Amino acid sequence: MRNIKLVLEYHGSAFFGFQRQPGKPTIQEALEKALSKFFNRRMKIASASGRTDTGVHAEGQVVNFKTSSDQKLAQIQKGLNALLPRSIVIKKIDEVPLDFHARYGVRSKVYEYRIWNHPCRSPLVAGRAFHVPNFLNIAKMRQAAKALVGKHDFRSFTSPSAIRTSPESRGASPGSFYVRTVKRFQIKKQGHLVLIQVEADGFLYHMIRNMIGTLLEVGRGKRAAREIVSILKAKDRRLAGMTAPSEALTLIRVTY
Amino acid sequence: MRNIKLVLEYHGSAFFGFQRQPGKPTIQEALEKALSKFFNRRMKIASASGRTDTGVHAEGQVVNFKTSSDQKLAQIQKGLNALLPRSIVIKKIDEVPLDFHARYGVRSKVYEYRIWNHPCRSPLVAGRAFHVPNFLNIAKMRQAAKALVGKHDFRSFTSPSAIRTSPESRGASPGSFYVRTVKRFQIKKQGHLVLIQVEADGFLYHMIRNMIGTLLEVGRGKRAAREIVSILKAKDRRLAGMTAPSEALTLIRVTY
Numbered sequence: 001m002r003n004i005k006l007v008l009e010y011h012g013s014a015f016f017g018f019q020r021q022p023g024k025p026t027i028q029e030a031l032e033k034a035l036s037k038f039f040n041r042r043m044k045i046a047s048a049s050g051r052t053d054t055g056v057h058a059e060g061q062v063v064n065f066k067t068s069s070d071q072k073l074a075q076i077q078k079g080l081n082a083l084l085p086r087s088i089v090i091k092k093i094d095e096v097p098l099d100f101h102a103r104y105g106v107r108s109k110v111y112e113y114r115i116w117n118h119p120c121r122s123p124l125v126a127g128r129a130f131h132v133p134n135f136l137n138i139a140k141m142r143q144a145a146k147a148l149v150g151k152h153d154f155r156s157f158t159s160p161s162a163i164r165t166s167p168e169s170r171g172a173s174p175g176s177f178y179v180r181t182v183k184r185f186q187i188k189k190q191g192h193l194v195l196i197q198v199e200a201d202g203f204l205y206h207m208i209r210n211m212i213g214t215l216l217e218v219g220r221g222k223r224a225a226r227e228i229v230s231i232l233k234a235k236d237r238r239l240a241g242m243t244a245p246s247e248a249l250t251l252i253r254v255t256y
Numbered sequence: 257m258r259n260i261k262l263v264l265e266y267h268g269s270a271f272f273g274f275q276r277q278p279g280k281p282t283i284q285e286a287l288e289k290a291l292s293k294f295f296n297r298r299m300k301i302a303s304a305s306g307r308t309d310t311g312v313h314a315e316g317q318v319v320n321f322k323t324s325s326d327q328k329l330a331q332i333q334k335g336l337n338a339l340l341p342r343s344i345v346i347k348k349i350d351e352v353p354l355d356f357h358a359r360y361g362v363r364s365k366v367y368e369y370r371i372w373n374h375p376c377r378s379p380l381v382a383g384r385a386f387h388v389p390n391f392l393n394i395a396k397m398r399q400a401a402k403a404l405v406g407k408h409d410f411r412s413f414t415s416p417s418a419i420r421t422s423p424e425s426r427g428a429s430p431g432s433f434y435v436r437t438v439k440r441f442q443i444k445k446q447g448h449l450v451l452i453q454v455e456a457d458g459f460l461y462h463m464i465r466n467m468i469g470t471l472l473e474v475g476r477g478k479r480a481a482r483e484i485v486s487i488l489k490a491k492d493r494r495l496a497g498m499t500a501p502s503e504a505l506t507l508i509r510v511t512y
Contacts, residue, residue, distance in 0.1 A: 009376075009378060009379055009380060010379055011379040011380055011382070057380060059380065081376065081377075086377070086379065086382060087379045087382075088379060089376050089377055089378065089379055090376070091376050120265075120337065120345050120346070120347050121337075121342070121345055122265060122345065123265055123266055123267040123342065123343045123344060123345055124265060124266075124267055124313060124315065124384075124506075126267070126342060126343075128380075250380075
């Protein structure tokens with residue numbers, strides 16, 4: 001048996017997210033269909049670094065699958081890429097130790113959120129960026145983001161539907177489930193684009209999009225940057241800002 | 257009467273190019289439909305800086321139209337943008353002298369051609385870049401591009417269908433019609449993207465795409481860089497390379 005790790009790029013707009021859902025096109029479904037066709041038997045992936053929501057893109061999603069085939073990796077990659085839809089590609093393929101698990105082994109993940117900050121919408125960045133026509137005070141957004149860096153309970157920034165993977169259902173201690181360590185929160189301006197990269201050991205459901213939504217309120221002067229500290233402390237979702245749209249979010253890379 | 261200049265951005269993939277064609281969606285048709293609705297009377301544009309082909313994008317296409325309306329420019333822009341499809345936007349609006357003509361007044365145009373140079377296709381740049389999986393020798397492409405800079409007869413790089421605007425039909429002297437001055441030919445690498453910007457006082461039909469197609473053959477080692485000189489001299493389309501695909505081309509700006 002071999003354990004094969006794949007690095008995927010995909011444009012999320014045509015899919016209902018990563019995870020399989022009955023009757024809806026998803027990345028996992030398209031990938032498993034290609035795997036099954038290529039290996040001529042019903043195949044499933046063993047794991048993925050995590051789900052991405054409907055509309056979210058990836059430059060470096062990681063999945064793994066097991067096979068007893070002795071075909072060359074380059075052949076498998078080429079064959080699968082020919083079978084996958086144009087909106088998904090396998091960028092990299094590697095054989096990894098049998099105990100490699102794409103989710104449990106994650107050391108950190110990097111996501112990028114793109115904001116088009118200009119009075120006019122931009123047809124050329126549409127589908128990859130969120131249009132914010134209002135002036136954004138980037139310095140204040142950076143100041144607010146600093147409060148999110150470090151080891152915190154991020155309960156205020158996750159969505160109630162995170163209940164589906166609640167501490168009870170996983171058997172973890174209730175306190176620790178919401179604790180994540182944000183290692184880097186970088187906000188760059190590039191012309192009229194604001195590019196926000198966040199690296200963490202893991203993210204809760206909707207955590208990035210809720211953090212971005214809150215930072216945007218800071219940037220627009222609707223909240224003070226220092227409010228972030230009290231929002232974190234309150235552990236109450238209702239205090240944070242809106243969930244920013246998914247189409248502007250890209251999973252950049254996963255490290256193990 | 258007022259003469260109004262518009263700067264347009266559009267994503268070309270949903271359109272059969274700029275120019276009106278019966279029964280097909282084009283930029284001009286969408287724009288004139290929005291103008292007619294906004295001003296509540298049948299409106300046509302007076303001129304555009306030029307046509308863009310099917311699939312070609314624009315960051316700064318320029319058109320003008322005439323109106324007796326005394327509405328504020330900001331109102332006209334806002335109203336038109338609300339009526340235009342999501343893939344077209346008016347970025348800038350100005351009142352210009354009555355004799356301003358978006359085509360005759362052009363001093364120079366800048367186009368950008370984007371190449372995704374990586375063994376794997378990229379779903380995230382698809383629709384905006386041409387995928388070239390082979391190794392490209394950028395130094396040789398730059399060397400070849402140098403021969404294209406300056407005032408030349410570019411007949412070898414235009415398509416036979418340019419006949420539709422042939423010298424005879426315009427009454428110009430046959431020799432001068434094909435002469436253009438390329439002011440800048442810049443080839444930049446940005447990660448796996450190769451970004452090629454070309455500035456000229458004007459372009460013949462398919463001229464950029466034919467120059468790019470020829471440079472790509474140089475980059476792949478199928479032609480020597482010095483061949484460009486003899487191709488130019490021959491004034492024969494059959495000697496140049498293939499026409500590179502349109503979806504990777506963007507009209508960046510027009511200066512007057």
